[in-house]
Amino acid sequence: MLPRRLSREIFKELVYVFSLCLGSFLALLLVGRLLKLRELFLSQDVALLDLGQLFLYLSPFFLLLLLPIASMLSVFLTFLRMSTDRELVALRAAGLSLWQLLPVTLLFLLLCTAANIGIGIYGVSWGMDNFRATILDMAKTRTQLVLQPGVFNQDFPGLTIFARQVDRETGDLSTVFVEDTSRGQGAIGIVAPQGSLTTDTRKGQVVFSLRNGRLYRHDRDSASVLGFGEYRIALDLDKIISGVELEEKRPKEMSWTRLMDYRHQADLAQTRDATFDRKVDVETHKRLALPLACLALGIFAMPLAALFEGLKRHFGFLVSLGLFLVYYALFSAGLSLGETGTLAPAIGLWAPNILFMGLGGILFHMAARERGGKLLERFGYILRSLLPQRKRKAA
Known part of the structure; x- marks a missing residue:
């Protein structure tokens, strides 16, 4: 049985290194995302608090x-x-094997897996929904600032908008006139006593809604007048906030409940195609396979580190990063093949986990029985044996 103090120390070091790695990678990715959204931040008066929220x-x-x-x-x-x-040599000398170090490592990996399952099921959709809502709220605020009461506004392509009154707080408009030439069917004149600016987070649009008005259409030799209860015009978001494109929700942005609805509810069949169905299946397996990768990769890494005795830390970082890239390449291949229908998502996305888990079990057995040898010495021997051959060939 591993002493409790030793278990705590190993767990503390695991958490420390984990926090350092996770924080560094997350900061790099967020900075990269910031560069993509630089036009948004340059064109909008975005406070640091809003930036942190995004x-x-x-x-x-x-x-x-x-x-x-x-x-x-x-x-x-x-x-x-x-x-x-x-330290591992000292522990073995004290009668402790690698098997006795496994429980504390498993506890750490299971906590990471549980956290990632929560992120996959709840966190992704929560974050993307709030991100879209925040961006659309910025666009709505920008639109309200553009619309000046008593002024004919032509900032939106194909639209001329006039409102006698504009409420900055609610987005409500009164005595509204709109000339719409964006549909390519001639000019349409719209007059309505009331209007408002709303956002559609599902489609990623800022919508200009008019109520209880009349629509005037002129076609060459005829004119027509239609009354309406509500008339909606979707504004071009890219013209309001440059650098941002919000499409209708894709499977990778959907909630877990919504993904399950698409998989099991027959009444949604008319709203989707085979490609979309495959993406939903792939995303469903992805939300479960990536969390389980924490366990598979961790079990693979533990004996591998024990076998790479004497390797310096910076080289160890590169080795482990390279092995993860191998995993990610296999996972990405399964993802692509699943979306194209070439391979079942259940095979393509779970095969890397099964492969690394199996290799981890084999390596753990070797490391626990000290049968793996020093891999670095073997690699060094192979390299030394190859170098003279190359020199002879060059000569």
Whole structure:
């Protein structure tokens, strides 16, 4: 049985390295996202608090992928340090095997897995919904600032808008006139006593709604007048806030409940096609496969670090990062093949986890029985044996 104090120390080091890796990767990704949205921040008066809020909403989308790599790196670097500092040798001399170090590592990995499952089921949709709502609220505020009461506004392509009164707080308009030439069917004149600006978060649009008015259409030799209860005009978001494109919700932005509805409710069949169905299936498996990757990659990394005795930390970081890239390449291939229908998502997205879990079990058995040898010495021997051959060939 592993002493409780030793378990705490190992767990504390795992958490410390995990936090350092996760924070660094998340900061890099968010800075990259900031560069993509630079036009938004330059064109809008965005406070630091609003900027932080947007980054908070984007974080779950990135954390779904970052937690597996942070879990793998934390386990690999922690046990690599213990192996390099001969702490594992000392523990073996005291009668403790690698099997007795497994429970505390499993506890850490299971906590990472549980956190990532929560992010996949609840966090991703929560973050993307709030991100879209915040961006649309900015667009709505921008539109309200553009619309001046008693002024004919032509800032929106194909639209000339006049409102006698504009309420900055609610977005309500009164005595509204609109000339709409955006539909390519000639000019349409719209007069309404009331109007408002609303947002449609599902479609990612700012909508100009008119109520209880009349629509005047002129076609060459005829004219027509139609009354309406409500007339809606979707404004071009890119013309309001440059650098932002919000499409209708894609599967990777949907909530877990919505994904299950698309998979099981027959009444949604008319609103989707085969490609969309495949993307829904892929996203469903992805939300579960990535959290389980925390466990698979962590179990793979633990014995590997014990076998790479003597490897320096910065080289260990590169090795573990390279192995994760191998995992991610396999996972991405399964993702692409699943979306195209070439391979079932259940196979393509779960095969990397099964492969790394199986390799981890084999390596753990080797490391626990000290049958793996020092891999670095073997690699060094292979390299030394190849170098003379190359020199002879060059000569």
